[in-house]
Amino acid sequence: MKLYIILLLLISEIVAGEYYSKIEPVDSFYIKSSVSGQIVDVKEEYEGKNSDSTIIIHIDDKIDIMDLKSSRKKLLLLKSNIELSKESVAYTKKSMKIDQSNYNRIKDLSTYSKVQKDAKLLSLINSKNNYLKSKNSLQNLQTQKLDLELKIEILKDKIEKKNIKINNGLYIYKIYPHIGDFVNMGSPLVDVQDLSFGKLSVFVSSEDLENIENKKIYLNDKLSEYKIDKVWKVADMQNISSYRVEIIIDKPKRFSKLIKVEFK
Numbered sequence: 409m410k411l412y413i414i415l416l417l418l419i420s421e422i423v424a425g426e427y428y429s430k431i432e433p434v435d436s437f438y439i440k441s442s443v444s445g446q447i448v449d450v451k452e453e454y455e456g457k458n459s460d461s462t463i464i465i466h467i468d469d470k471i472d473i474m475d476l477k478s479s480r481k482k483l484l485l486l487k488s489n490i491e492l493s494k495e496s497v498a499y500t501k502k503s504m505k506i507d508q509s510n511y512n513r514i515k516d517l518s519t520y521s522k523v524q525k526d527a528k529l530l531s532l533i534n535s536k537n538n539y540l541k542s543k544n545s546l547q548n549l550q551t552q553k554l555d556l557e558l559k560i561e562i563l564k565d566k567i568e569k570k571n572i573k574i575n576n577g578l579y580i581y582k583i584y585p586h587i588g589d590f591v592n593m594g595s596p597l598v599d600v601q602d603l604s605f606g607k608l609s610v611f612v613s614s615e616d617l618e619n620i621e622n623k624k625i626y627l628n629d630k631l632s633e634y635k636i637d638k639v640w641k642v643a644d645m646q647n648i649s650s651y652r653v654e655i656i657i658d659k660p661k662r663f664s665k666l667i668k669v670e671f672k
Contacts, residue, residue: 427610427669431660433579434605439598441591443467443569448587455583458603459574465585465597467570476563483556490553493546500539507532572597579603606657607637610669611650625655626670632657 449466511528514520574580582599585591608627612620620639625632640652655669 427612428666429608429610429669431606431608431657431663431665431667433601433603433663434607434656435602436581437600438596439572439574439600440593441467441569441595441597442593443566444592445469445570445590447585447589447591450583450585450587452583452586454580457580459576459578459580459600461573461576463571463573464580464583465572467572467591469567469570472563472567472570476560476567479556479560479563483553483560486549486553486556490546490549493542493549496542497539497546500535500542504532504535504539507535574598574600577604603663604659606660606663608655608657608667608669610653610655611644611647612653612671613650616671617651617653620653620671623671626668626672627657628668629670 445467447465448468449463451462451464454462454464507528511525511532514528515525579601580598581601584596584598591597617639621636625634625636627634634655634657636653637656638652638654642651644650644652
């Protein structure tokens with residue numbers, strides 16, 4: 409009985425720092441739709457292949473493109489109107505200054521009657537009103553320009569979001585929609601993976617976590633030159649009392665392969 413207990417203790421010592429991990433892509437992420445619309449084109453043949461920056465999914469953007477073209481034309485016309493409005497402001501300002509000068513010149517002269525002075529004052533008031541109206545008109549046009557420029561940027565962003573591209577070299581794991589489907593905001597579109605490196609994730613005990621950054625990493629009983637990339641200091645939610653440790657490795661020949669990981 410005593411010998412059996414000793415053997416159990418020896419076995420537990422041997423496997424204490426021994427774990428198994430599946431080689432995963434260094435990064436995996438999911439692209440969801442940020443707009444609503446009908447799918448008009450899907451490059452389903454890219455599923456299971458590396459991207460070459462081709463548009464993988466095209467959501468109907470015909471109306472948006474028409475609206476963008478129309479808005480750009482309106483912006484050109486608006487800019488022209490703004491320039492004309494600036495000229496109008498300059499002319500009315502000049503007219504106001506002339507009327508102001510004329511009124512200032514006669515307002516204190518006794519040789520001019522009250523009727524003449526009032527006529528000059530009325531002319532000055534009218535020119536000031538015209539100046540303020542032309543200035544207000546210019547400000548309204550400039551506000552419209554800002555609104556239209558914002559609308560154009562929103563349309564450009566919306567059109568871009570309806571043409572889903574995956575960065576060159578990333579692996580397209582799964583494409584969800586098909587031609588004719590209608591997607592809403594938040595609908596899954598593509599699962600993408602970065603296969604440039606591999607990643608090993610293990611959940612180590614609190615004992616093995618001690619000084620783990622200084623321990624050497626053995627993969628399948630062979631000493632490696634890899635270092636720990638990340639260590640979680642808080643126990644995992646699912647693997648209770650275990651702590652997640654990640655190791656980044658060179659791109660393997662085959663992903664999803666199970667590897668023995670030891671820290672010594």
